[in-house]
Structure formats: C-alpha cells, structure tokens
Amino acid sequence: MIINTFVSLLFVIFTLSACDSKEENVVPITIPTDVECCSAEETFLAYTFLHNGYLKEIESLRDTIDGKYALSVYSRSGKLHVGYNDIFFALTKISNQGYVRDFSVTEITPLMNMSAMGMKHSTPTASESTTYDESFPAVQHAWVSFVMSSTENDYWELSYKASTKNQSTIHENSQLEVNAIAAGQAWLKSFKVGNDTYYLSLVNPTDWQTGRNTIQAYVSKKSSPATTPYALASETFTIEIDPRMPDMSNHTSPDNTPLTKQADGSYQGNINLTMTGLWRIHLTVKDAEGNIVAGEEELSSLYWDVTI
C-alpha cells in the first residue's frame, strides 16, 4: 500500500518532468487495481522503458481492440530503416489507462508493393511477439528486417493481429515509411544456395562501442509464396566474421568469434572493435558440415558495413 502510494508519487514527479508534453496517452496518476493490468512496479518500468528517449510511437499503426483496449506500436525514433528494426507493442485499457499484462501480437505481415512491376513480396520478420522483459510484461517485442526502402512508387504495408485473453483485432495494412540506411552502414545482406535465398540481418550494431561487443544476427529464408513473411531459416549455419577497416589498410582486431545458432534461433558471436569509424565485417557462411555456402575465406565479398 505504502509502496503503491510512493510509486504514484514518483509517477507524478515523472509526469511533471516528462520532456514530451505532446504525449496523448495521459500517464495515469493512480494505478488501477485490476487483475488484467500491471502492478505499480511493472507500470513504472514499462513507462520508463517506452519513454527513454530512444523510442517513439508509429502513429499510423495504432489500433483498438473492441473499443476497450488501445494498442500502440513503437520503434527507435519512431522511424524504420532498411535492415533489422526493433518493434515494441504496448496495450492499455482505455477505461483506466492501465497497461495490460497478457496480450500478444501475431501474424505480423509486412508487405512491399512494387506498383511498377505489379509485384508484392514480404521480408524477414519475427511474425509473433514475445515479452521483451519479464519484469515488465506490458511490453511485447518483435522485429522486422526490411529488404528495401520505400520510394515514390514502391511502398511498404504492415498488418498484424493483436489479442488479449478474450478478444482480438486485426489491424489492416497501414502504409509505412521505410528509410534507406545511412552511408557507411549496410546491415542486411543476402545469399543464394541453389534456388533458396537467405537473408543475414545484423541486429543493432550502433549499440556497439570500442572494445568487446556481442554481435547478433538473424538468418531468414525467403518464403514461397514471397508474400508470406520470411521466417528464420531452419538450417544451422556458422557465420565467420573478419572485421576490417577499409580506410586503414584493412586493419583488423584480434579474437573475434563466429556467430553460432542460439536456442532462441538468433545467431550470436563476439566482435572486438579497436576504434570508432567504418568497420567492414567480411562474412564466410558455413553449413552444419563446415562447407562454405556463401562468401569466401579471405576478405569475403559478402560483408556488413558498420560505422560506430
């Protein structure tokens, strides 16, 4: 009880000092005692996470479930770019503004409409959301790795299904703006093995700093038909990395470890960066038997570019 009042007080202080005063979702001053809704602590953590300054809402993706719940979708800076993007979902109960704890977002389907060619295709996606952090279940996480940017004639759309325990809604295709990635960055590459196309999506390399970093990526396979979201490749690969600085006579760092498949389906390894600047991460993709399926051994032509 005392904790609740204390957290509410913190909330008031937080609201009054919040930078973004244009926020439409008014922060609740009282924490509702509702089974569906989060506890005070969970609400506080969810709120601070969604308002940490990095995330912003993508308003075109907003929706409601049955007039009772409001779903908000967030990305870094409210923008989307070519390659891997984190997407966060938060569901609030309209009546009392409380964050809802048990909900999920599924059937996440991005679609590219190439009007000139009359063609549509999808992109590597996490089709279902997962709880981002167990200490605040109010926030669900998914990701989409866009293979290209939107242009004048070619546009992206996204649809999803949002469900609580009892109700659900289908959000129909909303148009999205996907920007090209900045110069000196190339976080999405693809390779072909026979008739199959695979995509290598590098996860958030701008989080890296000088020193030792975890490098994470997803390997997705192009679906058939191509309008279905591209799921994670079922095969197990090993992605060997050779990070080089092309502006520095291909200076490299020691003790980098290849990306190997983890239990959750992502690929993870270690990358050491000796300084900031442009790093070209040359990739040699090997299959489960150790045969090279993409790239070459020395200074592979398949590479990610990261500028930190």
Place this chain on the structure above:
Amino acid sequence: MLLLAFGLLNDTTTTKPQQLDEVAVVSRSQGSKRSIKGNVASIDEHLKELNHVSLVRRGSYAWEPVVNSMQTERISITIDGMKIFYACTDKMDPVTSYVESGNLQSILLNSGLNGNPQATGNIGGSLDLKLRRAGFDGDDFHMGVDAGYESNGNLQVYGADAAVSKKSFYTNGGVSYRHAGNYKEGGGREILFSQFQKVNAYDNLGFRLSEQDAIESTFIYDRATNVGYPALNMDVAKAEAFITSLSYKRHLEEKLVQSWETKAYYNHITHVMDDTQRPNVQIHMDMPGESWTTGLYSLVGAQKGIHKLTGNYDLYYNRLFADMTMYPGGAAPMYMVTWPDVGTLNTGLALNDYIQLGKAHAVNVSAKLAWQQQRLNSQEGYQALSVFFPGMKQQYHQLTGRIAANYQLSTLNSQFSIGMGWGNRAPTVTEAYGYYLNNTFDQYDYIGNPHLKNESAIELNGSYQFKIQNSKFKIDCNAFFFSDYIIGLFEPRLSAMTVAAEGVKVYGNIPHATIANFSLTYGWDVLPWLKWNTRLGYSLGRDNEGEPLPLISPFAYTTNLNVRLGRLWGKVELQGNARQSNFGRKYGEMPTAAWAIVNLSANYHFSIFTSQLTLRAGIENLLDKRYTSYADWCDIPQKGRNIYMNLSVEL
C-alpha cells in the same frame, strides 16, 4: 651526492665538488661546463657538455636527453625538485623543452642510481634543472640582455631579464624569444619542416619571513608554436606549459637539522600535433595530448658528526591523456584513445647519507622507496586495451625502490671512486597502457602491456682520476645489468593501424640486458694560455640474446685546443664518431657511417662603464660536412656549416 641549499637562503651553493655528479652551469657566472655559446644557448646545447649525457634529435628543437645511454623511460628529470611529465605520445616534447636557459641557474646530473633523493624511477641517472633565483643577497638591481644569431636556419634568440634583491624580498624574471627557419645540412640541402618558434616568460619571488625562514615562488610560462620534426610524420602546432610552485624554506641552527624546505607545485602541459603542413598526407590526424602534475616534497638536511644526511618525502599526482582522431576522405572519422587518461598517484621516501670517514675518504649511501597507484580513467581507452588484454584491471599499483653506495678515496694527486647499487622502476604510461603508438624509428605500431613487471638493474661504477705535472687523466666507467628489461617485442598476430606500418610490437619484459659506458678524458695545460683537452667515449648495449640494443653510442672522440689571451678566449675543436658497427638491427636501427667535424669558437669579454659585455662568435662544422649520428632519429642530417655570433650584456 647532491648540491644542497645549505647555509644562507640564496640559491644553491656547492659544498664540495663530487665525481659522480656533473653540473652544467647555465647562468651568467663562468662555469667549467657550459655551452660555448653562453646565455643564448639552448638547454640542449648546455646538456651536450655533460659527460654522461647525449641527445636524441628528432628535429632542430626539443632533443631528448639520454643519460648513460638510457632514454627518458629510465631516467628522472625534475625542475627544482618538481616532477613534470611530457605530454606527447611520440616524445616530441621532453620536459627540458618547456624551460629556457634564461630560467636556469644550473643543471645537476646524478649518474646512475646513487644520488638525487627527489628522483623517482631513475636507473640511468637523474637531471635536476635548478631555477635561477636572485636570492636575498644579490645586487640591489641587475639587468641583462642577450641577442644571438646563427646563419644556418637564420636562428634568432633574444632575451632580457631583471633582478631586484633586497634583504627581505627578491624578484627576478625575464622573457625570451627564439625563432628559426629550416636548417641546411652539409652541402646546402634544406631540411624541410625543421623550423621552430618559442616564447618564454618567468618570474621568481622571495619573501623573507625572519632571519631563518622565507617563502619563495616560481612561475614559468613557455609556449612553442609551429615546430617542425623532420624525423617524424607530424609537426607541432602548439606546445605550452605552465609551471608554478610555492615553497617554504627554513634554515635552522639546531645541532642536528640544518635546513628544511617544503614545496607545493603544479604544472600543466598542452601539446597539439599538426600534420597540415605536410604534403601527401593520406589520412589527416588530430593528436592532442595533455599532462597535469601536482605535488609536494619536503626536504630536510641534517648534520651529525661525520654524517651529512638528506631526507626527502615526495607525493605527486599526474594525469596523462592523449587521443587521436583520423579523417579518411569521405568516410566517418575514426577515434581512439592513445593514453587512456591515466592518473598516477605516487609517494616516496628517500634518504642520503654522505659520510666523511676521514680526510681522504668518504662514503655516500642513498636509498629510496616509492609506492604508486595508477588508474585508467578513460572507459573507452580501458575497453579498447581490454581487447588485447582480456580481463585486465582498471587500476594497478607498483612498489619501486633503489639503494646505492659509493666510496671515494682522494690523495694529493688522484681521486678514486667505486660504487654499486640496485634499483627498479615501474613501466611508463606508454609502456603499460599506450595504444597503437606509431614509432617512426622502426615503423611499428606499439601497444602497451598492463601486465609488465617492474624493470630492475644492478649498477657497478668506478672512476679514477690523477694529475701528473700539468696534465690530468680521468677514466670513468659504469655498467648496468638489467632484469626484466622493458622493450617492444614483435607480435605477428596483431594487425597494424598506421598506414604503411610494418606491424605491431607489444611491450614486454626480456629476462636480461646490459648497458655499459666508458670514457677517458685527458687535459693538458701546455702553456699558461694554452690547454689541450681530449675525450674518448664508448658504450655498449646488449639484449638477452646478445644482440645490440638501439641508440647506443659507437666510439666517439672530441679533442680541442683552448687559447686564452687576455680577455679573448678561443677554441678549435675536432669532434667525431667511428662507424657504428654494433647497431640494433633487430630493433629496426640502421647503421651510421663514421664522421668528423671541425668547430671554431671565440669569446671576448669587456666592460663599458658598469656594464659587462661578452661577445661570442664561432663556426660550427667549419668544413660543411654532411653527417648524421647514431642519435639522429631516422638518420636526419645534422647542421652543415653554421656561423654564430651573440652578445650578452649585464647592467
């Protein structure tokens, strides 16, 4: 042994001449060892006169003092007992470059481990640059003006100083300006990027509180701009230093303690490298460095029977930071921290005892113990270094010490001394935490090693001096036997960073190394007005595999004839080196050929009314020989013929 501030509270007075130490007298009084160019000579030119000292040249300015064939890492350089540390990762700014001859009274050299209680981490020796103070017993008012010119490089030097000395107050200060263009090697070819320019201003104050105690202060500002370094890939836009101190001195009449001085000080150096003057720079780089030092020492002098004791406690905190930003055309800049903002806290206790055993013999014993703690304050620098040393700590501490003893025997015509000592030193910030520092000597990038062990050495030294009729001979030798000698070692697994570098070396300890130095001096007073002096020297350095170490002098000789006729004094000198056959091939050194040059100099002292004037002139490298010595970084040539003249006036 040491020159102490005994007796009255004016500047240093010599108690007795000692064999291990040498003094280059910089100030106005005629001293036996000082540059023939007199007051306008640079500090480097005064240092050249000292027996155990040689200088590594990277350009025309800021040469690095080397004592007993050991560079900055293995020696201690202090200014009036104050610790001061250079701020450039490429050693473009040894601390001797931040003062001017006008600031100094003398330069005191202690060779090896024995001696200066204020030196920390010295194995090869220690240099203390003693500042010039008017004192309470000088002339009421004194003024001096100096002007000098040298033809090679159009060097101009101007200086003016003034001193006021009263019973209870003194002040002396001055300004100087030094400017040179590119110099020419023998044969006339211009050495590009060898220009420099420097301004220096200083003031000292003293207030007498009573018959026995006084407060003194110092302030020095030194600023060099547009300095070229032909041996390196970059020049210096600015090298600036603020040096200040405040001290309390007490002269006691007690039975035991005779003098006590406590000084607190602060100095700050800013050093900015510049590659914008160079053509064909592939990637432009910004490389600034900074050094801050604050500290205090307390020096006590006592006399008990045959013991003359000195005790010193010192404490200092030094912070060194340097980084590098590279701008490849078109792409994003690359940034790295080259000295990871290392904070060093060091405290030490030293004790010296000079024991006069009898009329003819004496023993000097000295010891010091120091403890230091270092912390890598730059998180980015620490993380970068951790890539090469996973699991390394962010804080380290080291314990260092030294102990040495020396025995002297004097007879009517001879002096004999023998000494030995043991000491160790902690690695420097570059050796322990330096990050991708390019060394143009061997074209390798060097990375520091935080796991280095302290380097230690055993020293043996001896000298013998005797007089026969009108001539004097002296033999002087020393040898240093190192354990865990710190040097850069090839690391083929690592990739270089600097464009066109050969590879990477990481500092490591090699189990053993030896450095030995020998010199023979001979002086003959042929006639009352004619003296002939000769000096021969030789050094050797070997690593644990018996391979020669780099930057060790080959056989070197100097011989000169000095003539004195009334107020005119002249000198003809022949100076040279033999071919360097033992060169550090393994360490990237190239051999240097034999060379010899002839120098002429003269000075004339006269007075006009109450003013004293000294006119000096001479020709260095009379025959305009093109030559380079073993100590010239990347074999940059020395100056060709240089005609100089200068005038010093004292009012």
